[in-house]
Amino acid sequence: MSSVRISRTRLLTAAATVAFATLSLTACNDGSGVQTEGAPAGAASLASPTTGTEPGSASSSASSSSSSSSSSSDDDAKSASAGSKQATDVPAASKNDKAGTGSSGTAAGKAVTCQGSNTRTVAAPLKRPVNHMLLTVTNTGSKRCFLYQYPAVRFGEAQSVPPVIEDSKPQAVVTLEPGESGYASVNLSPTDGSGKHGRTEKSLTVYFHGRSGNESVGTGAHPALPAKGVYIDDSLKVTYWQQSMDDAIMW
Numbered sequence: 518m519s520s521v522r523i524s525r526t527r528l529l530t531a532a533a534t535v536a537f538a539t540l541s542l543t544a545c546n547d548g549s550g551v552q553t554e555g556a557p558a559g560a561a562s563l564a565s566p567t568t569g570t571e572p573g574s575a576s577s578s579a580s581s582s583s584s585s586s587s588s589s590s591d592d593d594a595k596s597a598s599a600g601s602k603q604a605t606d607v608p609a610a611s612k613n614d615k616a617g618t619g620s621s622g623t624a625a626g627k628a629v630t631c632q633g634s635n636t637r638t639v640a641a642p643l644k645r646p647v648n649h650m651l652l653t654v655t656n657t658g659s660k661r662c663f664l665y666q667y668p669a670v671r672f673g674e675a676q677s678v679p680p681v682i683e684d685s686k687p688q689a690v691v692t693l694e695p696g697e698s699g700y701a702s703v704n705l706s707p708t709d710g711s712g713k714h715g716r717t718e719k720s721l722t723v724y725f726h727g728r729s730g731n732e733s734v735g736t737g738a739h740p741a742l743p744a745k746g747v748y749i750d751d752s753l754k755v756t757y758w759q760q761s762m763d764d765a766i767m768w
Contacts, residue, residue, distance in 0.1 A: 630663055756768045
């Protein structure tokens with residue numbers, strides 16, 4: 518009885534071995550040359566390439582970059598268009614500005630010659646330098662004015678005006694904005710008494726030159742002199758008009 522069981526067990530074991538061998542042979546000869554049994558867990562995720570449609574993928578980034586570039590290009594085009602429009606939308610006043618116009622140019626375009634009617638002239642004898650008198654002309658008008666050349670002064674009933682000190686000529690015409698002042702000094706007489714025909718005068722008229730400098734223009738000024746008058750002689754001279762008082766009294 519035991520021998521029969523043992524034999525049956527061996528037969529069953531042999532049959533199982535044959536069946537297993539047959540299945541293995543069939544699996545190895547499916548035409549692909551490789552076993553088709555399932556791969557180890559996780560192998561698919563390691564072998565599978567990253568798809569281009571996943572968020573954050575290379576393809577998605579490229580698409581986003583392309584979209585961003587397109588948007589940037591559109592924005593640049595709009596900015597360029599806006600800049601071009603801004604460049605052409607210059608106010609008409611700016612386009613039509615010419616030399617000599619603008620904040621200071623407007624005044625320059627309306628400038629006039631300084632004369633007795635648009636200025637106030639003050640004559641003040643100086644203690645230093647001695648025997649000198651300072652002329653101060655202030656623009657009392659509403660427009661810029663030019664002080665051309667030098668003052669043509671006439672003391673009393675004199676028939677001529679004194680000469681100018683050529684070395685005192687400034688580099689530019691003296692320009693007075695409303696309220697500003699220009700200056701000139703008058704050398705009344707030498708300190709050593711070498712002048713001739715000395716006399717005391719109590720009245721003074723100041724005439725103004727035009728641009729050409731050959732003749733006086735407009736009305737003259739009549740600044741007051743000290744009650745006792747001023748002493749002058751034939752050495753009388755004047756300076757050119759100066760922008761500053763210091764430049765006027767240095768001669």
